[in-house]
Amino acid sequence: MGNSVGNNVSSTDNKSDPRGKLSAARRIAGQLIMIRMPGTVLDEDTAQFLRDNHIRAVCLFRQNMVNAEQLSKLTADLRAVMGPNALIGIDQEGGAVVRATWLPAPPAAMSLGATNDVALARAVGAAVARGIKSLGFNWNFAPVLDLNNNPANPVIGERSFGSDPQRATELALAWMAGSLEEGVACCVKHFPGHGDTHVDSHRDLPTVAKSRAALDALELAPFKAAMSAPAMMSAHIVYPALDPEHPATLSHKILTGLLRKEWNYRGVIITDGMDMHAIAGRYGVGNAAVQALAAGADMVMALGNRSTQEETLVSLTMALATAAGGSELGSAALAARLARLDGLAASYPCAAGAYPFLAEAADEHLMADAWRRGLTLVGNPQPLAAGTRIRLLACADAAGDGVAEAGLPAEAIAAVLARRYDVELVTFEGDDSFDWASLPDDDRVVILASTTRLRYGEKARKNWRPDLHLALWNPFQTLDIAAPALITYGFAAAALEAVADWLAGSLEACGKMPVTMKSETQ
Template sequence: MTLEVKRANASSDAMVSTSAMTNIVTNIMTSAAAKKIAGQLIMIRMPGTSLDAEMAQFLRDNHIRAVCLFRQNMIDAQQLSKFTADLREVMGPDALIGIDQEGGAVVRSTWVPQPPAAMSLGASDDPALCRAVGAAVARGVKSLGFNWNFAPVLDLNNNVDNPVISERSFGSDPQNAGRLAMAWMEGSLSEGVACCVKHFPGHGDTNVDSHRDLPTVDKSRAELDAMEFAPFHMAKEAAPAMMTAHIVYPALDADFPATMSKKILTGILRDEWNYQGVVITDGMDMHAIAGRYGAGKAAVIALDAGADLVMALGTRETQIETLAALTDAIQNGQIDAAGLQQRLARVTRLTQQYPCQQTGFQITYQTEAQDLQLMAEAWKRGLTPYHNPKAPAPGSKVRLVISANVVSDGVSEAGIRSEKVSAMLSDIYVVDTVEFDRANEFDWSALPDDGRFTILASTIRLRYNDKIRQEWKPDLHLVLWNPFQSLDIQSPALITYGFATPAIDAVAAWLRGDILAEGKLPVVGFDV
């Protein structure tokens, strides 16, 4: 597939290297100059929902030009647009304002049309649809003032026990997942929003969440080349940026996780693959890194290993610690001047190729209605049947069994609340809703034996345990988040890969018989 995008692997004369930047780098023995460089090589998390004077001064004093906003920074579209406009004004024309708007459960802004999860698109297996969705996602976040989206995910979900990737992956086949992800990225870049593919070299084949501990992928280089590396290798010419994984790959570097490995980031990604885009770390506040090395020390090692930007997402204290450690390392010559100049140039090139909009605090979103329709259709096309699910006839008496609580896992947004699922079903059936607080304590045998059609709706990411696998026997399992939960319940299932409003609307349409579920599971491990 030919990508009509701005290529990351630009010629050397396209590299930005201003005389001012050269002067800064060649005079790095002064503390002020070192501090200025350090500030331009980190991305930080913002507090609150607006930019106050104190935070604005912190950005100016520390020369920070890259921030990432999360759900806690957002109230509504008007507030968010004003926030990003204020950030642009303070950080200047080279600002990078980032967001995790992958799709499915990983979306920070819910006021723009919500895209299906990557695995839903994998179930549709349509590059044209992926490209259209990627473009619509870009239009949505661009209308809110963002110019950098940390998507698409290139991890292969070839491990059914993966606790954090799951439906965020396009699938388990490297060539097909890469093909669909590249189409998604092409759509985004065509609308002027930079992508950041993640998590290099691959987070799919782990059973540990790096937010909580340090995973290991113990595969040979040949195995990594054939699987985990393959989608990233496909993207290396076109991806403006790559995010690193906090994972140890002993065959590549037994001492450091990829984020801090010179053998991986410089030896493989830069020297062997000749990747010229921006390399940014995953959040350095994650326990896999901060809990072992400390934020400041880890940031220095990551930058020295080959990263261009360090994602310092922790508290203000963590950010100050990171800035101080990087300033000292730069001033002491721990990172060579030529390397610093290359890092600054790559980041500046990204801001120039994908600039923040400068048209006021609200940008007209002219295609919102069309994009809403596109997302609704995309969610429908991803609906996947497992073990031949059948819907009860409209008007039937059904019993909904569902978790009373939905929580965020720290990466995704919180799942859909039980009353919303109950309300959707009540438009079609006569519904009796039974809630449970803890799945492993719920006694399935205590449900009345009254002939009602029983529907289990799974609305959290956590997998079910062995006891549940043996005892729970619903007539229909609505898998509204983690597709691998369908392996845990021995019943027919309808898999949505997410719980956004258009996903629930698609379930309702299937239950009414208005549409068919024609998606195909794009992962191994299912007995289809």
């Protein structure tokens, strides 16, 4: 599928032929969006939609994945339809945010932050790339450059490498370097920074009301240091010091004024998902897509259903067909966008190949070691002797959080502990509705396993204390529960095995918390 704009919307023929002008605009519009698709096979209807609209970019999720054989065929079929300039993306960050769950499970960014080992971060980034490249992906929406300096942040948490801008940046860029060496493009996110928010942009529109000087010192610093990144994802957040009217995704002042002109960024700019409520619920997906391109984005992530994708295409087609020549939607600007996207695909071509057995085995070992090295203690928790009688408390619902597609079932951690201990599992639907005082006062050691991202409410915070807290997802939950804690920053199988080894006294927890742990009231 060619990406030429030689017969683009500004050609003389198109000016005298409205139908041809719209057709050319639709062809270009399709090349500037990334979609998601249903199912685990490329059905003919979806294939025809891709062909008809010249779509060259797809992002895949767990709903599209069964195993390596199925996924490799799906990406091969997508390449056959979308052509050599195809961009096939995935969110394989690590920790809770992974899509292909059978690959060696990478630790969360904050776990790597806890190890404070740049070489390890680079090795993990390379291993992630080897795995997803073998499945036919050429674009990974990672690493996260957000600095998590807000314990109340509901969506970033352990996805961040830490709160110190210099160290977090060094670790993130090392992770990216490893990926690039293995031939997978990275997309750093979420510019200009999603760390200091208490609202999830999947659900509403956050605001970061800091001065430009404060943003330069913290949020913006990692992104300014990442000008070599092949791609950057915009955040659906308002930064009044940068643009008091528009979220970054729709802001010409931020995407073009700051990123392109002030910082001279030359990589691809892609939006975060335009189906997120911060955008779709306020601006409408079609109108917002036009605004994002007018602001300076190169590609719009149209991750909604077919109807919202159609709405996006129609709105972009009309806008491109009527755009002034010198505008951000004019022919010169469109040619520059397509050149950047073509360059990304050319530099990082996607073609599935077998994951070498020895490399996969080595990567499994690498990831397990990284999880173990990230284990972090709060207070002075102690290992437990074999046969100890334990009462394990965990949330009954292992739901994801909209970004992570699933949490950890309570039974999973119970099964790990039951190999060594006498475990009684008690589950609760919600911590504020659970009667913490109903637990018997007996000889069992009480362990709380935090298996979801949600912070704890006042009822649990004020009225209850376990003997040990296993924080298996969100490290900031240790601020809620006044108990000695072991933090894993994630719940992959290797993380649970590390917990078991620490409890048995055969593993030391050497991680250092890479964020400032203070309650929101301090």
